[in-house]
Amino acid sequence: MTMESVYRIRALRKTYGRSWSLTIDALDIRRGETLAVVGPTGSGKSTLLRLLHFLEPADAGTLEFEDHSVAFPVPVELRRRITMVFQRPLLLRGSVLDNIRIGLRLRGQHEAGREAEILKSLGIGHLAHEKAFPLSGGEAQRVAVARALAIGSPVLLLDEPTAHLDPAHILVIERIIRSLREDSGTTIVIVTHNLLQARRLADRVALLLEGQLIEEAETARFFDHPADPRTAAFLRGDLVW
Amino acid sequence: MAEFWDVVRLTLVVTGLALAISAALGIPLGVLLARSRFFGRGLVVAALYTGMGFPPVVIGLVVYLLLSRSGPLGFLGWLFTPSSMIVAQIVICLPVVAGLTMAAAEAVDPELALQLRSLGATPAQEARALLREVQPGVLAALLAGFGAIISEVGAAMLVGGNIDGQTRVLSTAVVLETRRGNFGLALALGGALLTLAFVVNALFLRFQVAPRRMG
Numbered sequence: 001m002t003m004e005s006v007y008r009i010r011a012l013r014k015t016y017g018r019s020w021s022l023t024i025d026a027l028d029i030r031r032g033e034t035l036a037v038v039g040p041t042g043s044g045k046s047t048l049l050r051l052l053h054f055l056e057p058a059d060a061g062t063l064e065f066e067d068h069s070v071a072f073p074v075p076v077e078l079r080r081r082i083t084m085v086f087q088r089p090l091l092l093r094g095s096v097l098d099n100i101r102i103g104l105r106l107r108g109q110h111e112a113g114r115e116a117e118i119l120k121s122l123g124i125g126h127l128a129h130e131k132a133f134p135l136s137g138g139e140a141q142r143v144a145v146a147r148a149l150a151i152g153s154p155v156l157l158l159d160e161p162t163a164h165l166d167p168a169h170i171l172v173i174e175r176i177i178r179s180l181r182e183d184s185g186t187t188i189v190i191v192t193h194n195l196l197q198a199r200r201l202a203d204r205v206a207l208l209l210e211g212q213l214i215e216e217a218e219t220a221r222f223f224d225h226p227a228d229p230r231t232a233a234f235l236r237g238d239l240v241w
Numbered sequence: 242m243a244e245f246w247d248v249v250r251l252t253l254v255v256t257g258l259a260l261a262i263s264a265a266l267g268i269p270l271g272v273l274l275a276r277s278r279f280f281g282r283g284l285v286v287a288a289l290y291t292g293m294g295f296p297p298v299v300i301g302l303v304v305y306l307l308l309s310r311s312g313p314l315g316f317l318g319w320l321f322t323p324s325s326m327i328v329a330q331i332v333i334c335l336p337v338v339a340g341l342t343m344a345a346a347e348a349v350d351p352e353l354a355l356q357l358r359s360l361g362a363t364p365a366q367e368a369r370a371l372l373r374e375v376q377p378g379v380l381a382a383l384l385a386g387f388g389a390i391i392s393e394v395g396a397a398m399l400v401g402g403n404i405d406g407q408t409r410v411l412s413t414a415v416v417l418e419t420r421r422g423n424f425g426l427a428l429a430l431g432g433a434l435l436t437l438a439f440v441v442n443a444l445f446l447r448f449q450v451a452p453r454r455m456g
Contacts, residue, residue, distance in 0.1 A: 050355070053359055055355050055358060055359065076361065076362075076363050079358065079359075079361065080361040082359075083359065083360070083361075084359040086352065086355075086356055086359070088350075088352065090350055090352060090353050090356045092353075092370065092373075092374060093373065093374055093376075093377075102360055102370075103360045103361055106357075106360055106361045106362050106363075106366055107361055147360070151360070151361070
């Protein structure tokens with residue numbers, strides 16, 4: 001494992017049912033980089049994030065994280081170095097602020113931190129003391145992002161974090177993602193259907209098709225000179241699955 | 242007056258113990274049924290739902306036969322004691338608590354457990370947080386169970402015998418005084434029963450609006 005790799009994946013396989021599986025022969029994720037994972041619905045993007053967060057075990061292959069070979073049950077201290085924003089923002093009973101603080105509380109930190117500042121940066125400062133349940137999809141999504149940011153983990157996994165947002169708030173989230181990378185050196189893996197977003201944010205882009213990692217490359221090369229014809233077809237908008 | 246308070250006290254003791262035992266068994270059973278899939282689960286759930294609508298007087302009859310001197314549990318000597326009333330009320334209350342808890346637990350998004358793990362929860366923290374999410378449904382289950390037994394007459398009369406100073410509770414006292422033609426007293430006892438039910442429900446709801454923060 002090179003010093004700069006946070007994740008090292010080799011021959012990883014996760015199977016669901018009888019036929020569908022995610023297979024990744026080799027993928028390294030470097031410390032401090034933003035990797036965008038793109039691909040059509042059902043290609044295995046969210047499954048990859050769950051494996052990277054040790055939320056479920058792989059069926060075969062090796063996954064190394066920060067020099068640890070990941071084996072289940074995974075110590076909670078290791079999982080706490082990673083935070084994930086799920087595709088569906090699930091909030092807990094209580095106020096927005098309760099939801100933002102939950103990650104810190106679970107870690108035994110009860111004093112107020114940067115929550116107010118984070119909420120304000122996402123344009124939901126006024127919702128801090130509101131109940132979390134009547135929120136709109138876009139507000140709930142931003143609360144889920146704020147909840148992850150409040151923890152401040154060195155690795156952040158984002159599963160379609162802007163799916164429910166309007167263009168203005170998409171740019172707000174993107175600005176935050178960029179500043180996390182530049183100011184905090186956070187390693188970010190973002191799953192997105194938005195190819196323009198991948199181009200705007202990522203250092204590297206990976207394409208998944210039907211559970212297979214087709215290509216991963218530096219962003220400019222991925223978009224301008226894709227090595228695999230299936231990548232080129234996907235970028236053209238052809239049905240490649 | 243002292244007799245009246247004895248009846249109120251016995252009502253609270255019998256109903257309270259039956260509810261506590263039903264909660265101790267029914268809440269874990271409901272959560273377990275909601276979160277697990279096994280062969281025959283459908284049958285268990287169907288039996289549970291049937292139990293929720295079972296006539297209390299029939300439950301009283303079955304408990305009576307079980308606890309009667311010639312019955313398989315006759316050696317316990319519980320018939321016509323508060324113990325037999327508690328047993329009958331548990332049989333009435335348990336399916337209600339377990340069934341409604343199961344429904345509440347099934348309504349919690351299964352991805353929430355993953356979300357909590359992702360936020361850094363240990364298995365114990367995850368279980369506590371999930372229970373907190375189910376809390377309103379569990380409280381509703383307890384209230385429904387309490388409602389089913391506090392005012393129940395048939396089973397209490399059959400297995401308790403409505404013995405003055407021993408097994409007389411508010412609901413059976415109302416029946417007795419009505420039969421005697423003491424409608425004023427029967428109405429007063431009914432009012433006491435309603436007040437008791439109201440106070441207990443209000444206390445339950447107080448818990449619901451003040452959830453504990455997670456630590």
